Amino acid sequence: MAPEGAPDISVSGLTKRYGDVVAVDAIDLDIARGEFFTMLGPSGSGKTTTLRMIAGFEIPDEGTIELAGEDVSRLPPYDRPVNTVFQDYALFPHMTVQQNVEYGLMVRKVKRGERRQRAGEALEMVQLSAHGDRKPSQLSGGQRQRVALARAIVNRPKVLLLDEPLGALDLKLRQEMQIELKSIQREVGITFVYVTHDQEEALTMSDRLAVFNQGRIEQVGPPAHVYEHPESEFIAGFVGVSNVIERDGRRYTVRPEKINILMNGREPQAGAHVELGLVRDVQYVGPVTRYHVTLDRGGELQVLAQNLEEGSSEVLEAKGRRVSLEWRPEQESIIDELEGGSE
Amino acid sequence: MTSVPVAEPPPQEGLGRRLSTFFFRHPRARLWTLLALPLTWLVVVYFGSLFVLLLSSxxxxxxxxxxxxxKFTLENFQRIIDTPVYRDVAWRTIKMAAFVTIADAVLAFPIAYYMARVxxxxxxxxxxxxxLMPLWAGxxxxxxxxxxILSEGGVINWALDPIGLHFDGLSTVGLWLVFTYLWLPYMILPVYAGLERIPDSLLEASADLGGRSLKTFTRVILPLAFPAIVAGSIFTFSLTLGDYIAPGLITSEQFIGTVIYNIRGEALPTAAAFSLVPIVVVTAYLLVARKLRAFESL
Incomplete structure (x- = not known):
């Protein structure tokens, strides 16, 4: 899928090596203006190094980075129209919240009055107007995160880079911040480039996401597309649960919630793909139940079923039973054509 | 088959076990037992000697x-305040300590910065x-x-002689060089530790927000390293104030230490009173440092 509008960030052939290790391996990437773009991948996949090269903390060995058509590949961080929200927030401990937010304006010699006003607006946006006089050490993790965000946004960068900004927060706060970040992004209209290893974060927030693996991008696209049509076994496993089986010389994957589990001899629908198997294990997870089914024709699939009416005791009784699984053929995503198959 | 674990029989009540049970149940007793020896040392030897010093003054x-x-009297303090010689000596010593501290800070910072960040x-x-190596030598x-090195026939004058210059090494300036050399490690080590503690991400954040190297240095690195510089300066300052050997060896000028050394035989109470001057000065220095919030981020 091509991004709409002119690309704000254009990366081509970007490579970074550390000794013999290739951290980023000749990646190409176009990010549109105003887009919420996520770089998703496990640790060591090259996503953070890519972000740091866009920010200017690392200089690429090969390739170029263009910001709004201007080649910035070799400019120092202070000459690039981007700002970063750091994973550890990197707030200046000797300054107040207000001074932290004003820092970028201060070093760019914005006048005192304007500085105050803009910092005040930024703090208001992150709902911390009342905390301007505090030191970062007097704030909670979530508040520090907001200060870091305000400190970056106040400079009105072309692009905001976020390096796992929610990684240090607990689950509930993280989910709140996901919603808030997204609404702030819509409000300010700045391009966000967001690095995370959390697939849920990537799926819920992004306009598009790129999945990184071993220094390369394996797939780029809107979240629903990447989730439902993974192009490789790695993506099938990393974004969601790997549910790969091999049939008729093809390897393909089906998402667990797309599979219908039929018990008590219920008949499958016409045209559905049907597999018979034995329930090896059942996990009751509250709203849903996860079944691990060993298939008669080889392989194993996970099935996710909503607990619409069943209670925990009923679903747990399914262990050891014979069941049939059904799904519609269009839910299958082919990963590999094995020998005998053609392109 | 898995075997059901059987509860072990209660262990024998030996003396060691009873003792450790006692300490387990009485954490306060454990603490006092641990601290008894160092506390005795601190109270008797350390505070005791300070108290005797105050008393004899x-x-x-x-x-x-x-x-x-x-017989109790405040005459010793009166004498120190009223006698110009004592005042001059105290002032000269404080100036020396200040200049040594400044020189050490200026020398130590780049070295410590290189060690910690480059x-x-x-x-x-x-x-x-x-x-650390110079600290191993006596x-x-x-x-x-x-x-x-500093004397007439020393290496400095040997080197200066061919170009027609002469340096009076056995002087106040010479002593300043010696003190600066002697206490430099005490400044480098805390500043090094302080600089090493500054996370890289803070420097990256400063650059990211538009701060060039100089801005980052003056606005981020220096303020964050300031407590460490103060910590080092407490060493260099108080060590200079109290020293009596180097002044005696290098110059004929009198400093607090040498005066105390010289008059201790004939006027012990006055010497004791004079020796309180460095303590008062360092205390005042610490209070100022605290006022400057030097210890806030320690």
Whole structure:
């Protein structure tokens, strides 16, 4: 899928090596203006190094980075129209919240009055107007995160880079911040480039996401597309649960919630793909139940079923039973054509 | 088959076990047992000697026999304040301590910065050893070595002689050099530790927000390293204030230490009173440092 509008960030052939290790391996990437773009991948996949090269903390060995058509590949961080929200927030401990937010304006010699006003607006946006006089050490993790965000946004960068900004927060706060970040992004209209290893974060927030693996991008696209049509076994496993089986010389994957589990001899629908198997294990997870089914024709699939009416005791009784699984053929995503198959 | 674990029989009540049970149940007793020895040392030897010092500064001297008379008086302090010589010596010593501290801070900062933020781990370890090495050598050896270096026939004047210059090394300036050399490691190490504690991400954040190297240095690095510089300066300042050997070896000028050393025989109470001057000065210095919020981020 091509991004709409002119690309704000254009990366081509970007490579970074550390000794013999290739951290980023000749990646190409176009990010549109105003887009919420996520770089998703496990640790060591090259996503953070890519972000740091866009920010200017690392200089690429090969390739170029263009910001709004201007080649910035070799400019120092202070000459690039981007700002970063750091994973550890990197707030200046000797300054107040207000001074932290004003820092970028201060070093760019914005006048005192304007500085105050803009910092005040930024703090208001992150709902911390009342905390301007505090030191970062007097704030909670979530508040520090907001200060870091305000400190970056106040400079009105072309692009905001976020390096796992929610990684240090607990689950509930993280989910709140996901919603808030997204609404702030819509409000300010700045391009966000967001690095995370959390697939849920990537799926819920992004306009598009790129999945990184071993220094390369394996797939780029809107979240629903990447989730439902993974192009490789790695993506099938990393974004969601790997549910790969091999049939008729093809390897393909089906998402667990797309599979219908039929018990008590219920008949499958016409045209559905049907597999018979034995329930090896059942996990009751509250709203849903996860079944691990060993298939008669080889392989194993996970099935996710909503607990619409069943209670925990009923679903747990399914262990050891014979069941049939059904799904519609269009839910299958082919990963590999094995020998005998053609392109 | 899995075997059901059987509860073990209660262990024998030996003396060691009873003792450890006692300490387990009485954490306060454990704490006091642990601290007894160091506390005794601190109270008796450390505070005791300070107390005796304070006490003897309040005693009187018999004007004829020069014997110490155990009679309380504030005359010793009065004498120190009123006598110009004592005032001059105190002022000269404080100035010396200040200049030594400034020189050490200026010399130590780049070295510490290089060690903490530039050097490879291997070079860093070598430099830490190099900084510590002078502390392994005896103080007297180093002081005498400097006396030789600075003297008329020393290496400095030997080098200056062909170009027609002469440096009076055995002077106040010479002493300043010696003190600066002697206490430099005490400044480098805390500043190094302080600089090493600054996370890289803070410097990246400063650059990211538009701060060039100089801005990052003055607005981020220096303020964050300031407490460490103050910590180092407490060493260099108080060590200079209290020293009496180097001044005696290098110059004929009098400093607090040398005066105390010289008058201790005939006027012990006055010497004791004079020795409180460095304590008062350092205390005042610490209060100012605290006022400057130097300890806030420690």
């Amino acid at each position: 309040l005693w009187d001297t018999d004007p004829f026999t020069r014997q110490v008379v155990h 050097a490879s781990p291997r070079t860093r370890n070598l430099l830490v050893i190099a900084v 103080y007297l050896v180093k002081a005498y070595a400097w006396r030789t």
